[in-house]
Amino acid sequence: MKINNYLSIFILLTTSKITLAEVTIPSFISNNMVLQRDTELKIWGWASNEETVTVIFNGITRQADADQNHEWIVTFPPMQADGSLEMIIEGENRIVLNEILLGDVYMCSGQSNMEWSLGRCGDRYNEEYDSTSNYTQIRILKVIGTSLQQPNNKVETSSWVIPNKENAHNFSAVAYFFAKELYNKYNVPIGLILNTWGGSSAELWMSSQSLSEFPEISDEFKKVTLGNADRSAQTYKDQITRAKDLDKWIEEAKKLDEGFQDSTSRWKELTLDISEWTPIEVPGNWEDYGLKNVDGLVWFRQEFLLPDSLATQDLKIELGYIEDMDEVWINGILVGSTSEYEVRRVYNIPVGVCKPGRNVIAVRVVDHGWGGGIKGDVKIKSKNYVLAISKKWYYKIGYNFKNMTKFIGPDFYYNTNWSPSSLYNGMIYPFLNYKIKGVLWYQGEANVGRAKQYEKLFPRLILDWRNNWNMGSFPFLYVQLANYCENPDANKITQIQWAALREAQTKGLILPNTGMVTAIDIGEKNNIHPTNKKEVGKRLALLAMKLVYKDTLIIAHSPVFERMTIDRTKIKMYFKNSGSSLLVKDNGYIKNFVVAGRDKKFYPTTAYLANNVVIVTCPKQVKRPVAVRYSWTDYPEPSNFYNKEGLPVLPFRTDNWEISSGY
Secondary structure: OOOOOOOOOOOOOOOOOOOOOOOEOOOOOOOOOEEEOOOOEEEEEEOOOOOEEEEEEOOEEEEEEOOOOOEEEEEEOOOOOEEEEEEEEEOOOEEEEEEEEEEEEEEEEEOHHHHOEOHHHOOOOHHHHHHHHHHOOEEEEEEOOOOOOOOOOOOOEOOOEOOOOOOHHHOEHHHHHHHHHHHHHHOOOEEEEEEEOOOOOHHHHOOHHHHOOOHHHHHHHHHHOOOOHHHHHHHHHHHHHHHHHHHHHHHHHHOOOOOEEOOEEOOOOOOOOOOOOEEEEOOOOHHHHOOOOOOEEEEEEEEEEEOHHHOOOOEEEEEEOEEOEEEEEEOOEEEEEEOOOOOOEEEEEOOOOOOOEEEEEEEEEEEOOOOOEEOOOOEEEOOOOEEEOOOEEEEEEEEEHHHOOOOOOHHHHOOHHHOOOHHHHHHHHHHOOOOOOEEEEEOOHHHOOOHHHHHHHHHHHHHHHHHHHOOOOOOEEEEEOOOOOOOOOOOHHHOOHHHHHHHHHHHHHHOOOEEEEEOOOOOEOOEOOOOOHHHHHHHHHHHHHHHOOOOOOOOOOOOEEEEEEEEOOEEEEEEEOOOOOEEEOOOOOOOOEEEEOOOOOEEEOOEEEEOOEEEEEOOOOOOOOOEEEEOOOOOOOOOOEEEOOOOEOOOEEOOOOOOOOOO
């Protein structure tokens, strides 16, 4: 079970009259904020009934009286991009806000891949930190995870943060690189509102009214709607209690670990006999390698040979992500441990721990729900040397949690953050008066398996936000899911749950002023959080330059399949949005094409580029080709098929055959 780092906050407000002694404003109307340029602006808050509130901003004064619900709101005319402005709000008290910018504001929402920070990408973007001082007109606001059963106009947020070397590691990598590209080109302040919840499905971000079109979801909403504030408060208290219980429960489970005896770990020892241990491939989900339905303590071991020259050097071990918790020993000595799953494991190895020649790594992994295991390639590194550890490891179960009398598994953690509309109510609704330039959206992983439903659900989400923001068809830019989830024991061609969801994502393009970038070429087969966020941010920025800023010279769209011709066994495929030209990066055959006949069985084949047309060879198993698919699997091999501007061809299929992908 993945417990979101955010605290789910249940705010209790009643509709009865209350007495307010001071003027208050939303947490995100604060110092360093970015307000949307070139559009009418609203500033609002709360005060005592009938209290007059005065707001002075950029040389303009506005007044309003608080109504019977203690709410007040003022409106300012459109203003051009500007910086270092002051706002004064006066009633019974006086609030002064400084360093306000007028620029472009983007709501950055979705799941954990949008949230994923520069720091969580390991060392990949360390060089970025020194340059952040050049981007002080990029401001970032983080919304605290808030799940509610009814819409509420208050939400807790961070302050607006100005980038610097010390804080940049916390910034959303996708959003930061997006903003950086735009600022470099247009020199306009950029505000990023990071409004995400890891693992959230699309229906959580939609209003209850919009979900009425989806009876299967609407019924679920009725089941979980709590209906009163007291129940919400109790649910929140239950969640905190359960989180504390989990920590205590895991500690109790560790005492039952077969790998420990008399408080001493036996399975970390250098001389342990592992002849009865089971082979396993690392990296990967252990559910894919014989450990299905196992939540608990699992030990992994592997050996490596260290060159004599490295034995006296400073070394570190990298293991990527581990779900959920880990402890790592080398030659029986503990070198590191982590209790969070969304953190890359990099541990320093003290000099003297590693010996010339044979060394042993032992890793104890604790997984308390869903995909467990070591998710990264394991490496031993010095300053100038990288030693890749063999992928063939050995494992043994130390303790299966389900043997305990009380198993705290995924069902134990059901809470309102998984109920329809709950994140819309708590995290989107409070911002509906705050003007934005557009939306960046990176989501869909949690809807895999429900592609057919997502085809209608996702466009409805876009319309829902546009209708409720009341700003017309503002730009909605989103990311098509990366290649991921390779199952080595399955036929890759038939693994299509993620492929189906990617296809469903394209349905958002039927709406005006929407744009999609693909990450089909930059995924990692066993890492749902691929680290090449810079490319995703740059592609989104190109899309914004084209669609939002109307830069007609920009090539922003990936090539898209347009039509095909079949002459017996010769297949020709034509594409649009090809940019200046199509390109095969290694000048060889194009990867990831498959062909099927009327029996609907697909077979791999070769394809090549000739005069901007793709020629697909008919495989010998297919006598009469009728359908072609390209990169239409969960984890197609990284693409080599692009346009010359570096944008990958979108995955596609020419058939419309029914697929088994939920509802």
